[in-house]
Amino acid sequence: MKGLLVGVAAAALVATVCPAQAPKCDLVAGWTQQGSARAYEASNLFEYMDGNAEGYLLYGFVAMHGVTCVHGGDSILIDVSEFADADSAYGMFSANRDARLPAEALGAGSQVTPRRVIFTKGTFYAEMAASPDKDHTPALRAFSAALEKLMPGSTAVPAALAWFPADGQKSARLIPESVLGLRLLKRGYVAEYEFGKAFVVQESSADEAAAVMDKLRARFGQTGDPLQLTDRYLGRLCFIRKGPYIVGYANVAEGHDPAALASVLAARLPQ
Numbered sequence: 001m002k003g004l005l006v007g008v009a010a011a012a013l014v015a016t017v018c019p020a021q022a023p024k025c026d027l028v029a030g031w032t033q034q035g036s037a038r039a040y041e042a043s044n045l046f047e048y049m050d051g052n053a054e055g056y057l058l059y060g061f062v063a064m065h066g067v068t069c070v071h072g073g074d075s076i077l078i079d080v081s082e083f084a085d086a087d088s089a090y091g092m093f094s095a096n097r098d099a100r101l102p103a104e105a106l107g108a109g110s111q112v113t114p115r116r117v118i119f120t121k122g123t124f125y126a127e128m129a130a131s132p133d134k135d136h137t138p139a140l141r142a143f144s145a146a147l148e149k150l151m152p153g154s155t156a157v158p159a160a161l162a163w164f165p166a167d168g169q170k171s172a173r174l175i176p177e178s179v180l181g182l183r184l185l186k187r188g189y190v191a192e193y194e195f196g197k198a199f200v201v202q203e204s205s206a207d208e209a210a211a212v213m214d215k216l217r218a219r220f221g222q223t224g225d226p227l228q229l230t231d232r233y234l235g236r237l238c239f240i241r242k243g244p245y246i247v248g249y250a251n252v253a254e255g256h257d258p259a260a261l262a263s264v265l266a267a268r269l270p271q
Contacts, residue, residue: 122153
């Protein structure tokens with residue numbers, strides 16, 4: 001009876017692993033698996049990624065499943081990581097994409113190069129690396145399209161990205177800790193512009209945000225609301241609180257008003 005219960009429990013555990021979490025080489029005809037499938041969680045990811053594991057853990061990494069597929073003399077390594085929420089998965093994608101190259105419409109965001117594909121959908125972030133050094137684009141596109149169809153979750157980008165003005169924006173992404181290099185700003189979004197950096201940090205409540213603003217005033221030795229100052233490292237900057245949000249601009253170039261920019265950004269946030 002005990003053995004039967006153990007078997008049932010094991011079967012239930014396997015059933016919870018969806019195809020997106022455990023990619024298969026037969027997603028594309030002619031490809032076969034090389035070696036054993038990979039499975040890691042937060043406690044042992046360093047065994048696979050060594051120094052790179054910390055970056056995944058910062059974004060709320062939950063688990064990874066992977067496989068290496070071969071066809072003739074070509075190989076493609078496929079890893080699918082699950083994160084605590086969709087914003088974190090998209091943040092992992094944004095942190096790894098090359099901002100100089102265009103994104104593509106696969107999942108909530110993707111980027112394809114001759115030897116590499118990364119994309120995100122829902123709480124999942126997938127990455128593929130091909131070898132040897134040649135153009136593997138057709139196979140990479142075939143695998144990524146097949147895998148994306150199996151992934152649960154939304155293809156919508158994080159709602160926070162729409163808060164930032166699009167005009168002149170170079171990039172926008174989730175910063176998992178120490179926004180602007182300030183430990184007081186634990187987690188938030190930052191958008192890069194030619195004239196400075198816009199940021200939005202959401203606290204758990206309006207009272208929590210007010211408390212953080214008080215700490216920022218103490219940290220910079222300044223008063224005022226909005227809090228506007230010039231810092232050695234962050235340049236001309238401004239902080240504004242709106243409900244549970246702390247928003248503003250840093251490293252603002254001459255000819256631009258940090259307070260005016262921050263006010264426009266604050267007006268775009270939810271009430």
